[in-house]
Amino acid sequence: MVGLGLPREPQPLTLVIFGASGDLTRRKLIPALFSLYIKGSIPRVRIVGFARRDWDTAAFQGLVRQWLDGEEAPAADAELKDSFVKGLGFIRSSFEDAAGYEEIRTAYAESPNRIFYLATPPDAYQTIVEHIGSAGLADQSRGFSRIIVEKPLGRDLASARSLNDRIAHAFPEQQIYRIDHYLGKETVQNIMLMRFGNGMFEPVWNSRYIDHVQITMAETLGVESRGRYYESAGALRDMMQNHMLQLLTLVAMEPPVNLDPDSIHDEKVKVLRSLAPIASHEVSTQTVRAQYARGIVEGAEVPGYTEEDGVAADSGTETFSALRVSLDTWRWSRVPFLLRTGKRLSRRTTEISMHFKRPPLLLFADRLPSATPPNVLTFRIQPQEGITIGFNSKIPGPTTQMRPVNMDFSYGSAFGEDLPEAYERLLLDAMLGDSTLYMRKDEVDSAWSFITEILRGWDSTGTPRLESYRAGSAGPTAADSLLGAAERRWRKL
Amino acid sequence: MSMALDPHTIETEISLIRERESNPFTAGVKANLFTLLVLRSIESDPTKPEDRGEQALQYLLGKRPARIITLHRARTAKTEAWVSGRCFPDRKNRGVCFEEVHIECGDDGLGADPGAWAPLVIRDLPVFAWLVDGMPAPADPWEQTIHEAAGLIDKLIVDSSRFAEADDTLTSLRRLQAAVSETTRLADFAWERGRVLREQSARVFDPPAMRPLLPLCTNVRLYGGSHAEAQLFFHWISTRRGTPIVAEHAYVGPLNEGFRVTFFPAGHPEIDIGCTKGGCLSLGEEKGAYRFPSEGEILLAQVDTPTPDRVFHEVLDRG
Numbered sequence: 001m002v003g004l005g006l007p008r009e010p011q012p013l014t015l016v017i018f019g020a021s022g023d024l025t026r027r028k029l030i031p032a033l034f035s036l037y038i039k040g041s042i043p044r045v046r047i048v049g050f051a052r053r054d055w056d057t058a059a060f061q062g063l064v065r066q067w068l069d070g071e072e073a074p075a076a077d078a079e080l081k082d083s084f085v086k087g088l089g090f091i092r093s094s095f096e097d098a099a100g101y102e103e104i105r106t107a108y109a110e111s112p113n114r115i116f117y118l119a120t121p122p123d124a125y126q127t128i129v130e131h132i133g134s135a136g137l138a139d140q141s142r143g144f145s146r147i148i149v150e151k152p153l154g155r156d157l158a159s160a161r162s163l164n165d166r167i168a169h170a171f172p173e174q175q176i177y178r179i180d181h182y183l184g185k186e187t188v189q190n191i192m193l194m195r196f197g198n199g200m201f202e203p204v205w206n207s208r209y210i211d212h213v214q215i216t217m218a219e220t221l222g223v224e225s226r227g228r229y230y231e232s233a234g235a236l237r238d239m240m241q242n243h244m245l246q247l248l249t250l251v252a253m254e255p256p257v258n259l260d261p262d263s264i265h266d267e268k269v270k271v272l273r274s275l276a277p278i279a280s281h282e283v284s285t286q287t288v289r290a291q292y293a294r295g296i297v298e299g300a301e302v303p304g305y306t307e308e309d310g311v312a313a314d315s316g317t318e319t320f321s322a323l324r325v326s327l328d329t330w331r332w333s334r335v336p337f338l339l340r341t342g343k344r345l346s347r348r349t350t351e352i353s354m355h356f357k358r359p360p361l362l363l364f365a366d367r368l369p370s371a372t373p374p375n376v377l378t379f380r381i382q383p384q385e386g387i388t389i390g391f392n393s394k395i396p397g398p399t400t401q402m403r404p405v406n407m408d409f410s411y412g413s414a415f416g417e418d419l420p421e422a423y424e425r426l427l428l429d430a431m432l433g434d435s436t437l438y439m440r441k442d443e444v445d446s447a448w449s450f451i452t453e454i455l456r457g458w459d460s461t462g463t464p465r466l467e468s469y470r471a472g473s474a475g476p477t478a479a480d481s482l483l484g485a486a487e488r489r490w491r492k493l
Numbered sequence: 494m495s496m497a498l499d500p501h502t503i504e505t506e507i508s509l510i511r512e513r514e515s516n517p518f519t520a521g522v523k524a525n526l527f528t529l530l531v532l533r534s535i536e537s538d539p540t541k542p543e544d545r546g547e548q549a550l551q552y553l554l555g556k557r558p559a560r561i562i563t564l565h566r567a568r569t570a571k572t573e574a575w576v577s578g579r580c581f582p583d584r585k586n587r588g589v590c591f592e593e594v595h596i597e598c599g600d601d602g603l604g605a606d607p608g609a610w611a612p613l614v615i616r617d618l619p620v621f622a623w624l625v626d627g628m629p630a631p632a633d634p635w636e637q638t639i640h641e642a643a644g645l646i647d648k649l650i651v652d653s654s655r656f657a658e659a660d661d662t663l664t665s666l667r668r669l670q671a672a673v674s675e676t677t678r679l680a681d682f683a684w685e686r687g688r689v690l691r692e693q694s695a696r697v698f699d700p701p702a703m704r705p706l707l708p709l710c711t712n713v714r715l716y717g718g719s720h721a722e723a724q725l726f727f728h729w730i731s732t733r734r735g736t737p738i739v740a741e742h743a744y745v746g747p748l749n750e751g752f753r754v755t756f757f758p759a760g761h762p763e764i765d766i767g768c769t770k771g772g773c774l775s776l777g778e779e780k781g782a783y784r785f786p787s788e789g790e791i792l793l794a795q796v797d798t799p800t801p802d803r804v805f806h807e808v809l810d811r812g
Binding site: 220295296297298299300301346347349378388390395401403404406470471472473474477489490492493 | 498499500501603606607608609611612614616617618619620641644645676797798799800
């Protein structure tokens with residue numbers, strides 16, 4: 001009816017979660033789906049767990065019911081929780097067993113629309129995708145069929161392409177949803193809206209006014225139970241290749257011609273393709289890698305990386321990496337993008353900060369500390385999502401002294417409702433067929449192309465050397481060498 | 494109630510305190526302006542009425558809202574933390590509060606490690622560290638703490654009058670500056686107290702007729718003030734002259750009780766500057782009363798200006 005805004009609601013569909021017994025399902029997927037359920041966003045979605053565990057549907061339902069009482073799940077009445085779990089299905093099968101896939105077709109035939117969520121280790125992807133294809137479940141002749149895959153999407157350009165090819169064997173590109181949960185966060189989505197939905201930012205969003213950009217993704221956690229996986233990944237593969245470069249694309253991209261997913265992906269890919277490659281002879285000056293040593297984080301003593309379970313005592317894997325990146329575009333010519341990510345740092349924070357150039361004439365140079373950063377616009381992505389603008393102001397009284405002050409927008413205090421979890425938005429988008437917040441194949445390829453060059457440089461030159469940093473610190477001081485100018489400083493963690 | 498040094502618990506407790514202070518009968522609480530780390534030695538006792546650190550903080554209370562994190566070396570085995578709040582209403586009934594985290598740093602080494610309390614420092618606001626009880630010895634854990642936290646701290650405030658007299662003030666200050674990063678600048682209570690010496694001297698030598706006499710003053714004598722205040726003053730004179738001087742100092746009392754400076758220009762009569770609580774006198778002329786800042790006033794000035802004192806750093810670099 002004209003004028004009546006209807007909520008976005010997916011068509012009837014079956015969502016099959018491979019790896020239904022895993023941590024991702026428990027911590028992220030089920031809470032997000034339950035949150036959508038209690039909001040009435042997915043009334044016609046059937047959720048089916050697929051795992052080799054010796055469970056039946058009732059056992060799976062019982063387990064999920066327990067998960068819903070955990071702190072990850074949104075608070076709700078017991079009746080709602082009961083009705084949610086009552087709709088859950090379960091298929092007990094190994095990923096190699098064709099019968100399990102046949103059961104999807106026969107036991108859950110009420111809807112022709114299907115989404116397959118691979119919440120499994122990536123080495124299982126090929127088997128699962130092949131079986132889905134063989135069972136004809138990727139076919140879209142009666143309804144849609146989509147697949148959602150989690151990182152890591154390869155460990156270099158060649159393996160990423162190979163993985164893509166294998167998935168593409170069964171699913172055409174339009175049916176593949178490559179998830180990067182950071183893109184589902186409100187503040188990340190807000191970068192584009194703020195840039196292109198306001199008149200005041202774009203005019204200064206370029207090399208004429210911006211001195212440099214910092215992107216920081218700091219964790220207080222160590223590798224936890226993922227030591228074995230992390231040994232083969234490291235910070236560059238685990239965070240930089242996906243989350244960090246995705247954030248960079250949103251900050252640096254040109255305005256898309258419209259809001260179609262492909263128009264946005266096109267602009268993001270342009271950014272990734274304009275990344276000046278860091279060649280082997282440049283890795284020692286444009287990259288830093290380091291590993292955390294024993295220290296104190298959030299009030300507790302924590303072991304060093306090499307003391308973690310599943311980690312070799314002589315491990316050379318980096319838990320911190322920092323890059324100095326350039327974009328060969330008119331807009332960003334000679335503006336360094338400084339990226340850093342690390343584990344076991346002093347504070348958990350993800351943020352993007354735009355550091356403006358100083359005024360051309362420093363009338364008040366002697367009234368400001370030299371180390372004070374010039375104007376900074378910061379997108380706080382987590383925690384305390386919001387935006388801060390830092391500038392300098394006169395100290396009240398008979399003086400011309402200045403001090404830095406902040407203007408703050410905080411989602412928590414500006415809007416009454418809690419921010420939705422990233423997975424909630426992303427799952428709903430996949431159900432609705434909106435891939436804007438997912439990664440397209442050429443984005444993944446371009447990101448890996450850039451990162452693989454660095455990995456090659458590290459391997460071939462053995463530089464930069466692996467630094468050490470104390471757990472609970474702000475990372476290695478060697479990262480300062482990337483700043484490139486005496487007055488630049490990394491933002492304090 | 495003491496609690497483990499868990500930043501999440503501490504932040505929750507602080508939020509509750511702020512919430513309590515923002516009750517409907519008040520106009521809310523003012524936003525914090527900075528974080529002040531107060532580093533106390535094992536002998537330090539903030540509960541004593543004469544404690545200078547507490548007295549200075551009392552002066553700030555109600556004037557500047559801030560988070561105060563006290564790191565107190567303790568004789569206990571385990572590190573423990575307390576959270577409290579002190580508020581003072583301003584004229585519009587808004588609370589001007591101190592959010593206070595008191596950490597008793599035990600032998601477990603937890604409190605001395607910046608990793609334990611760095612998450613409690615408020616981001617995007619200036620961070621000051623104040624060494625209340627003098628200079629840590631070279632091997633003292635506080636110096637290691639300061640070194641490791643240097644990236645966090647914008648200004649390290651010390652009082653060189655509380656350094657051991659046997660030490661050369663400038664050497665000690667330079668050692669401290671070297672222990673922190675270049676971006677962390679030092680400020681010194683002794684230097685601030687010595688402002689009266691510098692201002693009165695500058696007044697004497699500022700008139701064009703007097704300027705040629707300053708290079709002739711190879712000898713300077715100061716009665717009053719601490720060893721450090723005297724040292725800083727003599728080094729300041731040296732940097733103004735461009736050459737060292739022969740200096741003589743005798744402690745007759747703190748500067749605010751009065752002092753006498755005598756310059757000896759070669760071939761000219763000596764120049765005397767004397768100040769008492771009643772006022773200053775130089776070259777036989779009354780120069781009016783001079784107000785000595787209290788410890789609280791000095792601390793307030795320091796936390797109001799993240800800017801380093803250019804002249805002080807010139808003296809440190811060249812004196």
